[in-house]
Amino acid sequence: LPGEVYDVNIFSVTSVDLPESHPYHHGDLRNALVEAGVELAREGGPGAIVLREAARRVGVSATAAYRHFHALPDLVQAVAHVGQLAMARRMEVELAQRVPSGDAAHDAVEFLIAVGRGYVRFAFEEPGLFMTAFSHPGTTTEEEARNEEGEPSPYGLLVTSLDGLVDAGLLEASEYDIAATTAWAAVHGLSTLLPSPIMAIPPEQLPDLIEGCLVLIARGLIAPRPSSRGPQNLRSPHGTG
Amino acid sequence: LPGEVYDVNIFSVTSVDLPESHPYHHGDLRNALVEAGVELAREGGPGAIVLREAARRVGVSATAAYRHFHALPDLVQAVAHVGQLAMARRMEVELAQRVPSGDAAHDAVEFLIAVGRGYVRFAFEEPGLFMTAFSHPGTTTEEEARNEEGEPSPYGLLVTSLDGLVDAGLLEASEYDIAATTAWAAVHGLSTLLPSPIMAIPPEQLPDLIEGCLVLIARGLIAPRPSSRGPQNLRSPHGTG
DNA sequence: TGTACATCAGTGAACGCGCGTTCACTGATGTAC
């Protein structure tokens, strides 16, 4: 199925090569345009995805793109999907590098931190693609947005992390949604803010800072309930309980 | 000093009115253009700040803007500055609504949470201005970026929050930078993610969700050191200690 | 196996758009004497 070949070889993890033959007219124009779009996104973010330029790079007239995409936003969407996939792959690299300890609780936390680390590092390594993955040009069709069979997704990995925390007894199911939102938001904020000129962190301090933040985020998720211990009362969420 | 009148009356907090008289040619063109730019930003984010349109709204030729701004990015920058100020004001509103308890530790945490709540609510109430405040069109000149005398800034309020935590004995000074980065990132991530179609949270669940996340973030900042208590070992930041 | 035809994937010229920015200019204001 040529329509499924979305691997972009950004990271060495990816080993699937695109077919070299062009059996029919161009043969694989849609994928070629998406790949060109990915390059543009890497170079300049979502705004740099330009239909005419993508066609130019593929060596095809601008009009040809309209055989495969209804309009520009559809191409951007396809690129965003590739970006999400690449991000998930980057997260999986971090997961693969864990060394399991005997302790289930410890390992569950390490899983969460590895997922977060992959997220943030992807944002640093591929800022343009990261921004594109989270741009939303028009609401995604349910059908289009659905992941391919077995494709990893950043959100899926987060969910897996939190399930692990629940299983290890570190997170109450009643706090699941809040924990998920907080974890995602915190990691996303790091990814957005740290690379921006707003913060201007000296590069050599970045790894330690990121790691410290990830630990601190994890701590918030699994901290014991305020009622059971701790020196001060944190009030419970407004309007709840 | 007419150059200082940046109040935009987005919130009723602001009570300074712009002068109605136009004593000299236009008289206050720079501020008028900035205000028009703010409106454009509110309507469509940083990309919607268009020099020609701003001039059109003020009723002046497009060229006139070049008497007051070297080029478009300078106008965007000025608008971003207004956005930062408006955000800080919104945060101050939340601060003003606190009811102090006797407990210093509790109040310090409430201060932090109020600051975060203002940040997130501003992002919901003024998404375009929020995005503009954090866009960075060309690196800011040191001189230009410096705040006006006594102007509040979002980062300044965050720093005040954390100082309060340190004073109350809830945060170790050695963790200050990590805590600051985490708090900012988490709150910024909530502000970015929650309003986006990616999450699609039902509006009636938003206040509780936000509040829960803020508590959870605060918890992470002030959680006791892993070495002293807590059921599992969180490893210390990579490469440190 | 060869031919007629429908279908499909591409071409190339052209459109309208709104933008940022430039240029030479004009008219109002402030100032020196």
Place this chain on the structure above:
DNA sequence: TGTACATCAGTGAACGCGCGTTCACTGATGTAC
């Protein structure tokens, strides 16, 4: 107090740009008989 002149804040036409998208078209492929 009046006049000459420099300065300053605005005008309006024009430029080039690259974009997304349309249109009528052409040439290659697949298919029925």
